[in-house]
Amino acid sequence: MHNITVKVCMGTGGIAAGGDEVLAAFNREIAAAGIAASVGKKCSAHQVGCRGLCAKDVLVDVIINDSKVTYIHVKPEMVSRIVKEHIIENIPVAEFVAGDDYHNFHNKQFKVVLSDCGSIDPEDIESYIAVGGYTAAQKVLGSMSPEETTDLIKKSGLRGRGGAGFPTGTKWEIASKQTSEKKFLICNADEGDPGAFMDRSVIEGNPHAVIEGMIIGAYAIGADKGYVYIRAEYPLAVERLKKALDDARGRNFLGKSIMGSGFNFDILVKLGAGAFVCGEETALIASIEGQRGMPRAKPPFPVYQGLWGKPTVINNVETLANVPYIVRKGPEWFASFGTEKSKGTKVFALTGKIKNSGLIEVPMGIPLRQIIYDIGGGIEGDRRFKAVQTGGPSGGCIPADLLDTAVDFESLAKVGSIVGSGGMVVLDETDCMVNIAKFFLEFTRGESCGKCVPCRIGTKRLLEILERITKGEGRPGDIALLEDMSVDIKMASLCGLGQTAPNPVLSTIKYFRHEYEAHINDKKCPAGVCRDLLTYQVISEACKGCGACLRACPAKAITGDKKQPHVIDPSVCIRCGACFDVCKFKAVKKE
Amino acid sequence: MAGLAAIFGSGAMTNSIREIEGMEVIFIIGSNTKETHPVIANRMIKAYRKGAKIIVADPRKVPMTKFSELFLKMRPGSDVALLNGMARVIVKEGLENKEFISDKTEGYEEWKKAIEEYTPEYVSKLTGIPKDDMIAAARLYGKSRRAGIFYTMGITQHACGTDNVRAVANLATLTGNIGRESTGVNPLRGQNNVQGASDAACLPNVYPGYQRVDQDEVREKFEKAWGVSLSPQCGVTATEMMNAARAGSIKAMYIMGENPVFTDPHMHHTVEALEKLDFLVVQDIFMTETARLADVVLPASCAPEKDGTFSNTERRVQRVRKAVNPPGEARDDLSVIIDLSRRLGYDMGFTTPSEVLEEFGRVWPALSGIDYHRIAKYGLQWPCTSKDHPGTEYLYKDGFPKGKVPFVPVSFRPPVEIADAQYPFVLTTGRNLYQYHSGSMTRRVKQIESHAGDAYVEINPEDAARLKISDHGLVRVRSRRGSVDIKARITTRVSEGVVFIPMHYHEAAANVLTNDALDPVVKIPEFKACAVSVEAV
Amino acid sequence: MAKIKIDGIDTTVAEGMTVLEAARNIGVRIPALCQHPKLTPFGGCRLCLVEIKGFPRPVTSCTTPVSDGMEIVTTSPTIERLRRTVLELILSDHPNDCMICEQAGACTLQELAYEYGLRENRFAGERRVYEKKDGNPFIERDLEKCILCGRCVKVCDEVQGVEAIDFGYRGFDSKIVTSFEDDLNCEFCGQCVSVCPTGALTGKQWAKHGRQMGVKETDSICSYCGTGCTITYHVKNNDIVRVTSKEDTLNEGWLCVKGRFGYKFVSSPDRLKHPLIKKDGEFREATWDEALDLIADRLKKIKREDGPDAIAGLSSARCTNEENYAFQKFIRAAVGTNNVDHCARL
Structure with a gap:
């Protein structure tokens, strides 16, 4: 009996899958077995942040003398x-x-930002210090000038991870060159893209890394006050961040x-x-100031x-x-x-019709194909890949024939999409x-602030x-109108939201124009999704009645x-698809 | 305004409204600027946005306090105590403007002794203002060399009004905050042409341009100009006129555009006086409370119905133009006066408004540069002494007309009437945002009436609770002179022990209650403080 | 100072000035709806977009400060196309009721639609529909006509310091709201009305009294407090139908509730229309000659019997300089006493 560590994934995903109960069960069982008493401090079971593959939560590592075994889908009764x-x-x-x-999911990744996520206890500052935490701040504050610090970051080629990719x-x-008695550093943790949870996972899994980054940044620019602007919808991240701040103050890492x-x-x-x-950074500032969150020019x-x-410097969590x-x-x-212009790694939230959906970190420049097939494990149900939408609601769709595109700021922009957040x-x-x-x-229209x-x-x-097209009411000329409007909206809008909101329209028209044409001209939805354009028919020969x-x-x-072939009356049919789903003989045809 | 004239040389605003923008400190005392001079308040807010610090001293938490660095909520009538107290702090902390004092003033040492007793503790007791706030205000004003003081009737409408003005002037003189751009003492005029009516000498002791009637060479000049011999005797003031009418020594009055029954203190006295007259002429646009008492009523015209000029609070002579015809047979006041004068056997010597202004300029050099042509777009500020003179934005740039500025020692005197067991509240009066003066104009605007048509008395929640008065409930306010029934408005705007009634509402006229005790120098009645009782009805 | 080039014209302007101001300085017109010279820039309407050499995309000239060496193009096929699209978008969400709108003829949006010849609309779609329900007596708020330029919000805060209104809701559903969407309850200075570029904010008392046709404008001075704001009377059929103030006045176009909305007393039925003489306690109408002769006779008699000092005159701070001058001259020269005063003290 030697060193024993049990790590239970307790990010938001892990907790949702029952991480709390699993951790409690381990503590209970270990105590009942008398292991803790016999091994003492060398036995511990503790929580860790998200390690990415939320689809297989609760994930548990059991480490005995450096030999790690990972369990998936752990339930308390398995403990x-x-x-x-x-x-x-x-x-x-x-x-x-x-x-x-x-293991494939993990082995193809390269982790910098997430290197300690899922391994250290995010609520224990000692756990971060044990892996070298705060030595960077100590080095910078103890032996470097603000200029040297800035130079170091410049030399690294780090670019903002919030979307725009501006060199940090x-x-x-x-x-740092502004002469002002007061400067601010703001950490932007207002992660709002649907399906994105990179920043949340970092704060939940390793809040001290963000704090340490802020200390270094503030020192470099000469700020004495920082803010973390974080979504209230991230209660666990907020709780862990606040605890981390308190602990950091207690150790004089802040103050x-x-x-x-x-x-x-x-x-x-x-x-x-x-x-x-x-x-958006100017809206974020307005919000901190107590104003309505509207961007300014x-x-x-x-x-x-x-x-x-x-x-004021505003940096994203990951940055x-x-x-x-x-x-x-x-x-x-x-x-x-x-790559030459995009250094380091980037964290992505891989979701959609993919086998291994979760959080990944990969070196910049990796081809999309590797992410989707090697890390993501390919398409769910082994269906045919159609496109990948990158960069959130402001991004674009990249089709199958561009799957070898490298994932970096320049390459994605070239094919009409973005890295985004x-x-x-x-x-x-x-x-x-x-x-x-x-x-x-629908998302961007609802989230527009209404200013411009x-x-x-x-x-x-x-x-x-788009609504009328999907309802079969599309008109000739709609595609051109969509394109014209999109271009104008992008060019004339005030902030990044409006400037990028039409991207999904433009990129889908660019790569999937035929689908638009089918909707407008033939009143058909080739993928069989737009309900108003579907027809359900019974194939008489196949129907067993x-x-x-x-x-x-x-x-x-x-x-x-x-026992006679059935018939669907199209004038009564509401195209709900219930017949299609229930038919065991594939006798219902959907078009 | 005589108080200010005696010290600096003129009773007018020393700065112009535009200059407010450039002020570093704005000290507002006894002026509810946001409601009575809303557009001047806009300038103050503009200054505030540029970083100006605002101090408000008032018995009520007036709206301007939203922008104030310091709000000094004082007892009505304790202005002298506050101002002397601030002056003492400035002297004690060495913030006075030594150079200005030695070069431009006189009487400093004696005055300094006179303020010695106004220690922060003593001032706090008299004014009810926390000591530290008063000291902070003194420091803020005293350290600035680009500060402006603003006041209105809250300073002047007291039996000690002249002393209040002197105390204001002392504070400005002590810091040298006078005679420069964005730096000065500024009484804000309450009515559109108070400045002009004074300049034109509808005053018993001076001819146009503040030239004294009791000086022979002045009288001779006017006798020559007007081709008639003139009385060497000073006349009587408006309030004295009423007393003289009651006493029978004045037998006839001609009242043009005024409603003294309503606007004078102690209304019952005024009615009695006017009823006693043998003959009363009232020239007005409405059948006012005063017009009802007249023997002859002449229908006049209002501002949009005539040509002429108004002089605003910053001494700016501006062009008034006729936009509509007067109703019925109503005529403009000027033609009526000219006509009547002819019937009395005297030819005025002018027929059009522009001719009147030309004559005005001939007898008073300060206006001689102004004519209708020059003020077609923007008015000009007097003194404007020649046709190429650009007008005068701020006064005393080149020194003071009387040479040195005197420090005039003034001591705190409580209001003539103070609260006692029978009348335990201090009533203060004033205007609100929506109504104007006696209400003869605004109360005939349906929209204003529907929004602000009800008279009310402001009372502190503590007092209201004690007296079982409910919000909007009817109360009776009594003074030694009369009583009114009026709705209560419960608000922390007023402190405990203070009530406020706006002057506009004839159905609950504040001036039934107010005291006609006069300031001994300028004869302004004490509208701003009298003792009353309040009870629920 | 910054040396810049606007549409090929070289000019030198002060640092800190915006591109829009610099352009207007040299007479180059750039259309705008949300920009107002007395308010801080907003940048919401996007009509004032210009191209600046070295900038990746068009920028709003109202928000962009000039800098040395800037080369600005205020009109180009791209810029005009964007302006047209923006206007068309605004109009796609605006009632087409110029024929009954109080602001027709004085509406900036209408003017721009005219200039760009926008009749058809590529974007016709859902319009915002609101119930008009604000019960305040002064200001009509027709939010369907609101283009959310934000001028009213800014003027209420920056100039008036009241903050009675702000933006509410998001995106297409954005609207200007009072707290809790109650009736507007503010100082009713009407500054918001004066800066509104459309018919969204108008004076309630203006309604159906007269728009542009046949209205005569006369500049004069407000007859309320001593500030002496310059106002403009809009007159139709010898009736004041509106009071406004121009931006280039000393009061910068700002007025208060009395100055802007307190003019109806002029046409009040209570106005005195005839001289009146009291007989046995009753007033009867008289001619001017009758009344003035009576006054002259009585004053002469009292002067003769009791001396001129038995007569006194009270003039008014409401009357003009000329009237006051004539009045005191009348009392002093024609009557012969210095018993003359006015209400300065009260």
């Missing part, structure tokens, strides 16, 4: 067996152990004369009220006039979390990953691209046209005698 067989008898419970797909070192440099350096800095947490647009940029009119690792391992190390939604043959465009427009005309009214009109469809039809649109 006693794991304790008995694995911990006591040292025979892993083979039927619960993660398989190849779990340059931003810091501009801010007056941090670690005796003479540098003062502290961080306030500001909760966002759920407006997507508050992720730039220039002047926040680095010149930001919060309360003072020079800041990179900083301590860059300082610790050197800018050359960081710059050795990625790191959303990646995989679409397959059962997805209608017009409907996908409509989905994203092209976004406020333009997104509404785009959506109206079992009556299952007749019973399932809520509209009483199906008639037919027993």
Whole structure:
């Protein structure tokens, strides 16, 4: 009996899958077995942050003398067996152990930001310190000038991970050169893209890395006050962040004369009220100031006039979390990953019709195909891949023939999409691209702040046209109108929201024009998604007359005698698809 | 305004409205600027947006306090105590403007002794203002060399009004905050042409341009100009006219555009006086309370119905133009006066408004540069002494007409009537945002009436609770002179022990209650403080 | 100072000035709806977009400060296309009722639609529909006509310091709201009405009294407090139908509730229309000659019997300089006493 560590995934995903109960069960079983008493401090079971593959939660690592075994889909009732067989008898419970797909998912990744997520206890500052935490801040504050710090980040080639990809070192440099008695550093944790949870996972899994990054950034630019602007919908992240801030203050990593350096800095947490647009930096500033979260025109940029009119640097969570690792391992190390213009790694939230959906970190420049097939394990149900939508609602759809596109700022822009904050939604043959465009427009139209005309009214009109196309009311000329409007809205809108909102429309028209044409000209939805365009028919030859469809039809649109082919009356049919789903003989045809 | 004229040389605003924008500190005392001069308040807000610090001293938490760095909520009538107290802090902390005092003033040492007793503790006791707030205000004003003071009737409508003005002037003189751009003392005029009516000498002791009637060479100049011999005797003031009418020594009055029954204090006295007259002429646009008492009523015209000029609170002579014809047979006041004068056997010597202004300029050099042509677009501020003179934005740039500015020691005197057991409240009066003066104009605007048509008395929640008065409930307010029934408005705008009634409502006229005790120098009645009782009805 | 080039014209302007101001300075017109010279820039209407050399996309000239060496193009096929699209979008959500709108003829949006010849609309779709329900007596708020330029919100805060209104809701559903969407309850200065570029905010008392045709404008001075704001009377059929104030006045176009909405007393039926002489306690109408002769006779008699000092005159701070001058001259020269005063003290 030696060193025993049990790590239970307790990010939001892990807790939702029952991580709490699993951890409690381990503690209970270990105590009952008397292991803790016999092994003492060398035995512990603790929570860790998300390690990415939420689809297989609750994930549990059992580490005995550096030999790690990972269990998937752990339920409390499985715990006693794991304790008995694995911990006591040292025979892993083979039927619960993660398989190849779990390891493939991880092995193809390269982790910087997430390197300690899922391994350390996010609520224990000692756990972060034990893996080298706060040594970067100590080094910077103790032995480097602000200029040297900025230079170091510049040399690393780090670019903002929030979407625009502005070089972080340059931003810091501009801010550091502003003469102002007051400057601010804001961490933007208002992650609002649908399906994105990169920032949340980082804060839940390793909040101290973000804090340490902020200390270094604040020192570089000369700010004595920082804010973390975080969504109120992230209660666990907020709780862990606040605890981490308290612990950091307790260790004098924050506050007056941090670690005796003479540098003062502290961080306030500001909760966002759920407006997507508050992720835009000027709207975020307005929100902190107590104003309605509406963006304002730039220039002047926040680095010149930001919060309360003072020079303000706004960095994304992931950007800041990179900083301590860059300082610790050197800018050359960081710059050795990625492409010429896009250095380092990027975290993505891989979702949609993919087998291994979850959080991944990959070096910049990796081909899309590797992400989807090697890490993601391919398409669910082995259907045909159709497109991948990157960059959240502002991004574009990339079709199958561009799957070898490299994932970096420049390459994705070239094919009409963006890296964005790191959303990646995989679409397959059962997805209608017009409907996908409509989905994203519904989101941006609802989240437009209403300040500028092209976004406020333009997104509404785009959506109206997409709606009529999916209803079979599309008109000749609609595609051209959509394209014209999209171009104008992009060019005329005030902030990033409006400037990118038409991207899903433009990129789906670019790569899937035939689907639009089918909707408008033939009144057909090739993917069989747009309900108003579907027709359901019984194939007489295949119908056995079992009556299952007749019973399932809520509209009483199906008639037919027993053992005789049934018939669907299209004027009564509401196209719900119940007959299609219920037919065992594939006798219902959907077009 | 005589108080200010005696010290600096003129009773007018020393700065112009535009200059407010450039002020560093704005000290507002006894002026509810946001409601009585809303557009001047806009300038103050503009200054505030540029970083100006605002101090408000008032018995009520007036709307301007939203923008104030310091709000000094004072007892009605304790202005002298506050101002002397602030002056003492400035002296004690060495914030006075030594250069200005030695070069431009006189009487400093004696005055300094006179303020010695106004220690912060003593002032706090008299004014009810926390000591530290008063000291902070003194420091803020005293450290600034680009500060403006603004006041209105809250300073002047007291039996000690002249002393109040002197105390204001002392504070400005002590810091040298006078005679420069965006720096000065500024009484805000309550009515559109108070400045002009004074300049034109509808005043018993001066000819146009403040030239004294009791000086022979002045009288001779006017006798020559007007071709008639003139009385060497000073006349009587409006309030004295009423007393003289009651006493029978004045037998006839001609009242043009005024409603003294309503606007004078102690209304019953005024009615009695006017009823006693042998002959009363009232020239007005409405059948006012005063017109009802007249023997002859002449229908006049209002501002949009005539040509002429108004002089605003910053001494700016501006062009008034006729936009509509008067109703019925109503005529403009000027033609009526000219006509009547002819019937009395005297030819005025002018027929059009522009001719009147030309004559005005001939007898008063300060206006001689102004004519209708020059003020077609923007008015000009007097003094404007020649046709190429650009007008004068702020006064005393080149020194003071009387040479040195005197420090005039003034001591705190409580209001003539103070609260006692029988009349335990102090009543203060004033205007609100929507109504104007006696209401003869605004109360005939349906929209204003529907929004602000009810008279009310403001009373503190503590007092209301004690007296079982409910919000909007009817109360009776009594003074030694009369009583009114009026709706209560419960608000922390007023402190405990203070009630406020706006002057506009004839159905609950504040001036039934107010005291006609006069300031001994300028004869302004004490509208701003009298003792009353309040009870639920 | 910054040396810049606008549409090929070289000019030098002060640093800190916006591109829009610089263009207007040299007479280059750039259309705008949300920009107002007395308010901080908003940048919402997007009509004032211009191209600046080196900038990746068109920028709003109202928000962009000039900098040395800037080369600005205020009109180009792209810029005009964007302006047209923006206007068309605004109009796609605006009632087409110019024929009954109070602001027709004085409406900036109408003017721009005319200029761009917008009759058809590519974007016709759902329009916002609101119930008009604000019961305040002064200001009509027709939010369907609101283009959300934000001028009213800014003027209420920046100039008036009241903050009675703000943006509410999001995106297409955005609207200008009072707290809790109650009736507007503010100082009713009407500053918002004066800066509204459309018919969304108008004076309730203006309704159906007269728009542009046949209205005569006369500049004069407000007859309420001593501030002396310059106002403009809009007159139709010898009736004041509106009071406004121009931006280039000393009061910068700002007025208060009395100055802007307190003009109806002029046409009050209570106005005195005839001279009246009291006989046995009753007034009867008289001619001017009758009345003035009576006054002259009585004053002469009292002067003769009791001396001129038995007569006194009270003038008014409401009357003009000329009237006051004539009045005191009348009392002093024609009557012969210095018993003359006015209400300055009260």
